[in-house]
Amino acid sequence: xxxxxxxxxxxxxxxxxxxxxxxxxxxxxxxxxxxxxxxxxxxxxxxxxxxxxxxxxxxxxxxxxxxxxxxxxxxxxxxxxxxxxxxxxxxxxxxxxxxxxxxxxxxxxxxxxxxxxxxxxxxxxxxxxxxxxxxxxxxxxxxxxxxxxxxxxxxxxxxxxxxxxxxxxxxxxxxxxxxxxxxxxxxxxxxxxxxxxxxxxxxxxxxxxxxxxxxxxxxxxxxxxxxxxxxxxxxxxxxxxxxxxxxxxxxxxxxxxxxxxxxxxxxxxxxxxxxxxxxxxxxxxxxxxxxxxxxxxxxxxxxxxxxxxxxxxxx
Amino acid sequence: xxxxxxxxxxxxxxxxxxxxxxxxxxxxxxxxxxxxxxxxxxxxxxxxxxxxxxxxxxxxxxxxxxxxxxxxxxxxxxxxxxxxxxxxxxxxxxxxxxxxxxxxxxxxxxxxxxxxxxxxxxxxxxxxxxxxxxxxxxxxxxxxxxxxxxxxxxxxxxxxxxxxxxxxxxxxxxxxxxxxxxxxxxxxxxxxxxxxxxxxxxxxxxxxxxxxxxxxxxxxxxxxxxxxxxxxxxxxxxxxxxxxxxxxxxxxxxxxxxxxxxxxxxxxxxxxxxxxxxxxxxxxxxxxxxxxxxxxx
Numbered sequence: 001x002x003x004x005x006x007x008x009x010x011x012x013x014x015x016x017x018x019x020x021x022x023x024x025x026x027x028x029x030x031x032x033x034x035x036x037x038x039x040x041x042x043x044x045x046x047x048x049x050x051x052x053x054x055x056x057x058x059x060x061x062x063x064x065x066x067x068x069x070x071x072x073x074x075x076x077x078x079x080x081x082x083x084x085x086x087x088x089x090x091x092x093x094x095x096x097x098x099x100x101x102x103x104x105x106x107x108x109x110x111x112x113x114x115x116x117x118x119x120x121x122x123x124x125x126x127x128x129x130x131x132x133x134x135x136x137x138x139x140x141x142x143x144x145x146x147x148x149x150x151x152x153x154x155x156x157x158x159x160x161x162x163x164x165x166x167x168x169x170x171x172x173x174x175x176x177x178x179x180x181x182x183x184x185x186x187x188x189x190x191x192x193x194x195x196x197x198x199x200x201x202x203x204x205x206x207x208x209x210x211x212x213x214x215x216x217x218x219x220x221x222x223x224x225x226x227x228x229x230x231x232x233x234x235x236x237x238x239x240x241x242x243x244x245x246x247x248x249x250x251x252x253x254x255x256x257x258x259x260x261x262x263x264x265x266x267x268x269x270x271x272x273x274x275x276x277x278x279x280x281x282x283x284x285x286x287x288x289x290x291x292x293x294x295x296x297x298x299x300x301x302x303x304x305x306x307x308x309x310x311x312x313x314x315x
Numbered sequence: 316x317x318x319x320x321x322x323x324x325x326x327x328x329x330x331x332x333x334x335x336x337x338x339x340x341x342x343x344x345x346x347x348x349x350x351x352x353x354x355x356x357x358x359x360x361x362x363x364x365x366x367x368x369x370x371x372x373x374x375x376x377x378x379x380x381x382x383x384x385x386x387x388x389x390x391x392x393x394x395x396x397x398x399x400x401x402x403x404x405x406x407x408x409x410x411x412x413x414x415x416x417x418x419x420x421x422x423x424x425x426x427x428x429x430x431x432x433x434x435x436x437x438x439x440x441x442x443x444x445x446x447x448x449x450x451x452x453x454x455x456x457x458x459x460x461x462x463x464x465x466x467x468x469x470x471x472x473x474x475x476x477x478x479x480x481x482x483x484x485x486x487x488x489x490x491x492x493x494x495x496x497x498x499x500x501x502x503x504x505x506x507x508x509x510x511x512x513x514x515x516x517x518x519x520x521x522x523x524x525x526x527x528x529x530x531x532x533x534x535x536x537x538x539x540x541x542x543x544x545x546x547x548x549x550x551x552x553x554x555x556x557x558x559x560x561x562x563x564x565x566x567x568x569x570x571x572x573x574x575x576x577x578x579x580x581x582x583x584x585x586x587x588x589x590x591x592x593x594x595x596x597x598x599x600x601x602x603x604x605x606x607x608x609x610x611x612x
Contacts, residue, residue, distance in 0.1 A: 011447075011450065014447060014450075015447070015450045015451050015454050016454075018447065018448075018450075018451035019451055019454055019455065022451065023463065026463055026464070026466075026467040027463070027466070027467065029467055132348075135348075136348070139593065139596050139597060139600070140589070140593055142539070142592075142596055143539065143543075143589050143592040143593035143596055144585075144589050144592075145543055145546050145547065145550070145563070145585065145588050145589070145592075147546075147547065147550050147566065148566060148581075148585030148588065148589065151566065151574060151581050151585065152581070152582075152585070154574045155574050155578055155581060158574060158575050164574070248456070249456045249457075251456050251458075251459060252456045252457060252458035252459065252547070255458060255459075255462075255547075255551070256458075256547050256550060256551065259550075259551060270459070270462075271462065271551050271553070274462055274463070274466045274553065275552070275553070277466075282463075286455065286459065286463065289455060289456065289459055290454045290455055293454045293455065293456070294454050
């Protein structure tokens with residue numbers, strides 16, 4: 001077990017190193033950097049000014065030096081400065097994290113509390129009309145773009161209340177908090193709810209076919225006891241995996257949803273930074289996302305061993 | 316005891332469907348949802364193929380005198396802020412979605428299959444290297460990686476196709492590798508080796524055809540997500556550039572601002588994306604049930 005964990009941790013470092021190189025190189029093969037963008041807006045400029053600014057930002061140095069500079073800073077907790085705001089990147093990124101984390105947490109809560117029960121119902125009533133309806137519903141959840149769902153919600157809000165929810169970092173009333181956080185979280189979570197439901201259904205179906213379920217029925221256990229105590233308890237493992245991995249991959253949905261609802265979270269900030277070629281922000285944010293994904297994968301694997309005593313990692 | 320009607324029992328099990336159309340009709344009847352999905356997909360391909368014949372208006376021609384018209388008999392889905400016909404733009408938009416969907420799925424599968432085959436069949440250091448590369452590519456969500464790729468390559472149709480194809484590679488490579496590893500141990504491969512067949516020939520003639528079923532299932536599933544990703548990229552303004560009528564782009568132009576004043580600009584492009592992806596997903600599910608029954612859900 002210990003050897004396995006050590007090996008996994010080492011591979012995690014290799015992956016993160018690979019990502020850092022790829023991101024760094026990708027961002028720098030783009031023709032034109034922040035200096036070009038800034039100066040393009042100003043019309044004609046003195047080439048000497050341009051060279052000065054490039055030197056100031058360290059863009060005139062060889063790419064390897066730039067990379068080592070970044071990684072060295074990262075290891076010391078120094079993320080560099082945003083090209084756009086000229087503030088430390090850390091001060092730009094940190095205050096935005098709680099907003100996105102709250103949205104992601106609510107979205108996961110929504111997807112688990114909707115997806116798991118509906119998945120169980122769908123599996124228990126397999127082949128019925130209810131099952132068909134739920135399957136079509138879950139497939140539609142995987143087909144609707146979350147930004148469109150967000151726009152539809154905004155449209156409904158205009159039609160019903162005559163106004164749209166406007167983001168306020170400190171909501172004063174409960175209704176405001178719900179409008180600001182829960183509604184966008186539902187727009188993001190609909191997709192994960194659909195995914196959770198599909199996995200719960202197929203995992204439940206697999207378990208319900210097994211012998212110990214027949215035994216449970218034969219000894220006279222109630223239908224609810226069979227479905228929840230015997231079946232769901234054993235079927236939940238793949239569901240945990242999907243929710244764990246979705247947690248990290250939720251960022252894709254958050255990017256578009258934060259854009260639609262105008263929420264100043266870290267996901268929308270990434271898109272803005274990409275548009276501005278604000279390298280220090282983009283590369284640090286992407287590294288952060290990669291760390292979250294890699295850690296989520298690791299945690300899910302470890303949880304597997306905790307929840308299922310049959311699984312033992314050996315090397 | 317009721318007499319059993321063996322004929323109808325056999326018919327229900329598909330015994331009369333031995334070949335050709337009968338078999339197809341049986342499959343269609345059995346997989347109702349998949350047939351509906353196929354219908355949506357065909358509709359989508361039809362729109363892309365005959366866009367010029369279907370539409371009365373040029374999707375690109377600007378006509379400011381007729382901007383933001385409500386849907387009516389002349390403009391079925393109204394017009395946008397430049398006076399362009401929304402119906403024409405949506406029908407022509409099918410071309411872009413289809414091009415990106417098929418282009419990036421095919422490109423991703425091509426690289427994924429090559430890497431998966433090499434990795435599973437050659438093993439050793441090749442496998443180790445490819446495994447680490449797929450690990451790295453899988454550590455970033457599809458949209459994030461595609462965003463960075465388009466930012467690096469610049470916005471254009473071929474670049475969007477490449478940007479979406481690259482994140483697909485690891486999933487394909489993993490599936491093909493796992494299949495190759497399982498196939499490699501089977502007796503018919505050993506037989507091929509014993510009669511002196513070359514390694515490359517075994518990989519291409521024996522292993523590859525046997526991994527086709529999971530590949531088709533995977534590619535159909537990916538088709539839907541590539542269409543969604545293109546829409547998201549274009550919605551964020553980093554996908555297909557103006558003036559091409561990409562569905563995602565149409566939504567980003569109309570976002571927030573027109574939610575109040577011109578809801579048709581929000582409803583129709585989103586509906587087009589959803590129906591295209593929904594059809595692909597329905598069809599993909601049925602295809603998985605038929606080709607890969609072990610994964611049935």
